[in-house]
Amino acid sequence: MRRRGLLAAGLAAPGIAAPGIARAQARAIRVVNAYGAGGTADIVCRLLFGRLAERTGQNFVVENRPGGAGTIAAAAVARAPPDGNTLLYDATAHSVNPALFGPRLPYDTQRDFLPVFLSLVTPNTILGSTLFAPRTVPALIAAAQAAPGTIDAGTTGIGSAQHITLALFNTMAGVRINHVVYRDAPAARNDMVTGRIQLQFSNVPGSVTPFRAGTARVLAHSGQAEVAVLPGVPAIGATLPGFETYEWNGIFLPAGTPEATRRRLNAGLNAAAAEPAVAERLAALGGLLRPNTPEEFAGFLEGQFALHARVVREASIRVD
Incomplete structure (x- = not known):
C-alpha cells in the first residue's frame, strides 16, 4: 500500500448535525x-x-x-x-x-x-497446529513440495481474503495445499488446534489470542513490516519476495x-x-x-x- 499526502483529521461527518444540535x-x-x-x-x-x-x-x-x-x-x-x-x-x-x-x-x-x-x-496470517512439524515458511514449502496435496488449510469461504492468500501462496511457492472451507473462523481454528487440519489461513485479529496462548503457531503474516501485536512473526515476503495480501x-x-x-x-x-x-x-x-x-x-x-x-x-x- 502506498498512501501519500495523508489527510489531517477533519471536522464533522456527513450531512450530520453539529454537536450542539439536539x-x-x-x-x-x-x-x-x-x-x-x-x-x-x-x-x-x-x-x-x-x-x-x-x-x-x-x-x-x-x-x-x-x-x-x-x-x-x-x-x-x-x-x-x-x-x-x-x-x-x-x-x-x-x-x-x-x-x-x-x-x-x-x-x-x-x-x-x-x-x-x-x-x-490488516495482514493475513498462516496459523499452524502445534502438532504440525513445519514451524517456518521455508519448512512449510519443503513439506508441501515433498508430499503434494497432503496438507490441509482451513479458511472461512471461497474467495475470502484468506482463500486469496492461500491461493497466492500455492502459486508463488509452487505447491498444492488443499483448501478446506469452514462456516466460521472458530470452527477452522478448533480443527487446526486439534490437528484435524494442519493449517488455518487467518488474519491478525484472529491470530493474537492463539499466538499469546501458545495454542497455535503463527508461521508468518502477509504484510510488509513487522506486526506489533505478533512480535517476531516474519513476513511471507521474506521467503517469497513480493508476497503481500491484506x-x-x-x-x-x-x-x-x-x-x-x-x-x-x-x-x-x-x-x-x-x-x-x-x-x-x-x-x-x-x-x-x-x-x-x-x-x-x-x-x-x-x-x-x-x-x-x-x-x-x-x-x-x-x-x-
Missing part, C-alpha cells in the same frame, strides 16, 4: 454492514460510528446484513437513494466479487459505489451522493479514528490504518481489484 433533530443514518455481529468488521464498524455519533450528535443505526459474500448488503445500498442517509460497510470480498461472480452480480462494484474511508487494513474494511456511499457529503463523512471518520481510545483499539486488532482521503481509498481499491482478479484467474477459483 439528537432528536438529526435524521438517523443507516449503516448497512455486510458482515455478521461480533466479527472484526462489526467491531470496527460499531467502534467508529459509535464515536462519530458521540462527536456529532448524529444517530447512526448499524444494520447487519450478512450473506452472499457481502453481495446482499451491497445490493441493498446500490439501490438506496443517494442522499447520504444510507452507507455500506464492506470488506475484502467487495474487491474479490467482481472476479468471482462477474456479470451475475446485481450491481456494478466500481460504478455503483463511492469509496469514502478505508477503516481497517484484509480490509471500508465505507461506501451510493453513486450519485453529493461530493460534499462524502468529504464531510470522510473528515468525520478520520477524526474519530484518530482519537486515542479508538486508535489504540484498532492497533490492538493489528490494524495498519492511517488517515486517508476518498482518492487514496479509491487508489488502494484499484490495486486490490487487480490483485484479486489475477489470483482468481490464475488459481481458477470458482463458486457454484
Whole structure:
C-alpha cells in the first residue's frame, strides 16, 4: 500500500448535525454492514460510528446484513437513494466479487459505489497446529513440495481474503495445499488446534489470542513490516519476495451522493479514528490504518481489484 499526502483529521461527518444540535433533530443514518455481529468488521464498524455519533450528535443505526459474500448488503445500498442517509460497510470480498461472480452480480462494484474511508487494513496470517512439524515458511514449502496435496488449510469461504492468500501462496511457492472451507473462523481454528487440519489461513485479529496462548503457531503474516501485536512473526515476503495480501474494511456511499457529503463523512471518520481510545483499539486488532482521503481509498481499491482478479484467474477459483 502506498498512501501519500495523508489527510489531517477533519471536522464533522456527513450531512450530520453539529454537536450542539439536539439528537432528536438529526435524521438517523443507516449503516448497512455486510458482515455478521461480533466479527472484526462489526467491531470496527460499531467502534467508529459509535464515536462519530458521540462527536456529532448524529444517530447512526448499524444494520447487519450478512450473506452472499457481502453481495446482499451491497445490493441493498446500490439501490438506496443517494442522499447520504444510507452507507455500506464492506470488506475484502467487495474487491474479490467482481472476479468471482462477474456479470451475475446485481450491481456494478466500481460504478455503483463511492469509496469514502478505508477503516481497517490488516495482514493475513498462516496459523499452524502445534502438532504440525513445519514451524517456518521455508519448512512449510519443503513439506508441501515433498508430499503434494497432503496438507490441509482451513479458511472461512471461497474467495475470502484468506482463500486469496492461500491461493497466492500455492502459486508463488509452487505447491498444492488443499483448501478446506469452514462456516466460521472458530470452527477452522478448533480443527487446526486439534490437528484435524494442519493449517488455518487467518488474519491478525484472529491470530493474537492463539499466538499469546501458545495454542497455535503463527508461521508468518502477509504484510510488509513487522506486526506489533505478533512480535517476531516474519513476513511471507521474506521467503517469497513480493508476497503481500491484506484484509480490509471500508465505507461506501451510493453513486450519485453529493461530493460534499462524502468529504464531510470522510473528515468525520478520520477524526474519530484518530482519537486515542479508538486508535489504540484498532492497533490492538493489528490494524495498519492511517488517515486517508476518498482518492487514496479509491487508489488502494484499484490495486486490490487487480490483485484479486489475477489470483482468481490464475488459481481458477470458482463458486457454484
